[in-house]
Amino acid sequence: MSRRTLPSASLRPEDLSSLKVLVVDDNANVQRLIGDVLRAGGVGRVEMAEDGLRARQMLSRWHPDLIFTDWNMPLMGGLDLARSIRRAAVHPDRFVPNPQVPVIVVTARRSQQEVEEARLAGVNEFVIKPFTPAALLSRIQLVLTKPRPFIVSEAYIGPDRRRRVELSYSGPLRRMSDPEEVVDEVERSATRDTISVELEALRRLIQVRGGVDRETLKMTYRVMQHTSFRARQVRDEMVEQASNLLMTYTDAMGGADRCEAAVLDVHFNAIRTLLETPPEDAHIASKVLRHLETVVQQRVSRAQKAA
Template sequence: MLPSANMASEDLSRLKVLVVDDHSNTVRLISDVLRAGGVGHVVTAQDGQRAREVMRLTYPDIIFTDSKMPVMDGLELTRSIRRAAVTPDPKVPNPEIPIIMVTGDRSERDVEIARLAGVNEFVIKPFTPAGLLSRIQLVVKKPRPFIISETYVGPDRRRRAELTYSGPMRRMSDPEEVADMVERRATRETISVELEAMRRLIQARGGADRATLQMTYRVMQHTRFRAKQVRDEMIARASESLLSYVDLMGGPERCEVSVVEVHFDAIAQILGASESDAAASQAVIAQLESVVRLKTAGRRRAA
């Protein structure tokens, strides 16, 4: 579940998060996601060395750091922070600070290297608001014991890091059985929170741009995946409608923002409706599919 579902807004508003990345667009995107999610104070740095200076001056509560950066990368930054638990460092006020690695590396070797350095959690690129905010939930609500030994300094590594997307329910390969009502409702709650986080992000950035449209596409992929897991046909069809629209238009950056907003509103209507009122949800889906046919008619004829 996302922080906004389980963490009080005042808890998030008190947090100070340091974002470290050498790409200004990524820094802005992560910062916007965090602020839109309710984080009260976000500070930034372009590399590990500058991050250490920012830490000395601002005393952050959590760090999001890219894995690969010039001057000092995320791994070396993490090692320098954890070393301060043994050898005090004036630039590291809290050697136990939660560190979340933002990375495109998925191999077991890369993960193990990062864990040995003392990383708490991972966010895999390309990320979504849920991917970032859920890691705050983990490090704040489920902190790991901090270990200081001759061979390792950092958070307890015994809990396996989940790198791939993991929906809350069953895998698609599991037997086709009817998902129980509690499971479906929990999934709908998660989807609702994620869509609200996406809305807030778009609003915080002053409207949809290339980055947020691409992120919306990934959020819809996750939404469809979750809905199919719990046999939620209406939500699956609504998310599939937007994904089909994006594909027919030739990519997220070629989509009309108004069509994206119509899909967000439709999914919100379905989530707010009684599951027993299938007719109302069917009508919403029919409207969506009509909008997509209208907006993609020219491209269909050209194809």
């Protein structure tokens, strides 16, 4: 099978191998999770910093191609870090060799006022927590394949703000403005491509982390929620059912220590097969789904007997 890329960009995982990314976060668990996602996605070099001051010191000696930063951190937060980087375009700073380095904020904040505050600080993009692997990787693809002009003026320094900032929210859509179901084959195909990329990124993440732990299980559940929603929007019923079966399995097992990575892999393989099965081969899709149901029933039954 040829390696897929996110439909919105042409950057391939192998293109990321020479990329240097700095992750700035005061939470060691979040640091490690983002780093693992990036490495699993193909990023060649990832370094960590616990706050903006430490990040500034690393900029001068390491010259990252891109920065992921948390919003709130001690000593220097993400927006202050972005401001200090952009300010170097006017006032040279020995700690900032590249004032135009892309800065992506990873945050739970999403109000319009907060978005505007971050934009004024010179942030390129956002990833909204809780995130999925594809949410992080898609932001990299966006800033590298669709760079915006860099503006230096009295009022503002940073990437051109005229393009609407895209908030990469990873959970199911729940607003009244969410799209109705679509049945167009082009949109269904694009949705299947997106799901495929998300699952492959998740699979690589689990491999990098050496199995299923609490964080990867939470992320898996989140990805399945989103996959189920996407599939329902384009009436891809088999994919929706397979996604729901994985959530049924994780709910029934009751914890990361009881979920088997091999079972998750069976689900990923099944969903991938369903994504690649033409509509006229419905009997193949039904067979895959029945096998998946059997696997889930057996594992759940075994766990209940052992309890």
